[in-house]
Amino acid sequence: MERVLRPERKNSSKDLMLFILVLALSGIENLIAEVLPEFQLGPIEVGISSFIFVPIVLCILFDSFWAALAAPIGELVFADLILGEFGGLGEFEEVILLTMGLYIAGKMVKDVTNRKQIAAAALFAFIFQDLIGTFIDMTKVWVGIEDFEAISGLPESVFALEMIDFLVEFAVTGIIFGLIPTLYFAPRLYGKIEPLLGIKPRLIEKGAALNVPIRLIGGAIIAVIAAAAVSMLSGAGFNIIEWEPEFLDQFGQWYIWVPITIAAIVAIVVIWLGKSNNGEGQDINV
Template sequence: MMVFILVMSLHGLQSMITELLPEFSVGGLGVSIGPFWFVAMSVVLLFRSFWACLAIPVGGIVFGEILIGDFSALGAVEGLVVITTSWFFAMSLVTDPSDVKQIAAVGFLAKAMEETAAWFIDVGKFYVGVEELEAISWLPETVWATEGMGALIQIVVAGIVFGAVPTLFLYPRLRGKIEPLLGMRSAGGRDGPMFTRSSLKRLVAWVGLLPVAFAVETLSETSGGLITFTPEFVETYGQTFLFVPIAAAALIAFGLVAYRQRKVEGGV
């Protein structure tokens, strides 16, 4: 539970901070600078648990949707499924947690899997007619290229520039320092190949759950979000309202660490 709350709040914090940053254009495609994925890569791969993986999309939902007043229950399912399963598979490949290059590569793979899955889902929504995507009218197959280019740019920007590369520097500085604050030991390595039977099961789960994520996302586009919360605080109060979820996430993250540190130092 401590790990879940920490990852959720840290990811929510950096996601909201990057929301304040402007987008830029690459070849006519809008690209957001964030999230700064090296935060999730470094912290999640310290603990390597299912709950740490689940905390990434939950952090985005709580701080990036609910607290800013733009939440759709069905619309949140895609992220929950795709992000969680992508990270859960990728972390199974770690054999040597002290090998920073392996950690960075695994984090990049998780982000690449996430963007690839989102690419397929977005194209699928075009083919079933629930969303209009950019494509040449007489050649709808170009949607694969336009959406694929957007996914590729995000993989490079979020997966490498703001993901794997900073992780090379941040992860070794956190390992062995964050875990004791939560009263935990550093996750150990294992012998054998990176890809194991457990990895195969997780990869099969990733593939098998993609149609589920697609079906629910399509349903959300056609029949609403089932449960929605849309007071749209940012539209009402402006960008300064983003400091509310930023403050909430920071308070939870640093408050949790301070609380656990006192417990550990007190021998509890």
């Protein structure tokens, strides 16, 4: 019968704790960032999109996939759905990108007291998700508009706007509210927050070099490039079939699924690589 108690996977309650902790905290940091005033410099918006250091610090301290996954879900459920900023399909890419960025960042750090490693991980987490997100956004505008290239000035303006937007985001969210607070918080919270959750602090491997999971990052980047290339191809495909509007109506939006599907496959592969790459001694959930 099913009533027999099945042996539960080890430490699943610890995973649940980490998941809820990051979920609630990233929800609240997004809500607070949302209400802070923003000001506009021409078409460019200068504002804090999130206090991204909160999930980064927690992912570095716990090196857990569940913590990385909880950050974008918290943002989605508690900030975007409530304030109606839910962007539909686009949000799923964001979940994949942010989870991968944070997970790899957590894997990169070997020595939590080493400031250089923390800085590298924090920068990586932000750049990975935001730069790729910017490219995906651009291709999405491309696919979403019927005769995108036919309108002069539009492709250039979208590209310029998105790139400037990225640079501003990088300076404000990435450096001021990402890198600097992470350097301040990570060493201070280390050894304090773990006992509160009943978890052993992460092992410090003194002198260990920054762990760059090449296979993980390489796999992620190659696949993202592939996804981008496919959406470029689909963009070209639009021009070919432009004279046949009925065909476009039927099959046009099929292309939007290609990058998303590829991104999903990549995420699964990356996580699988990360699991098999997992060295001994860095698992905190002892």
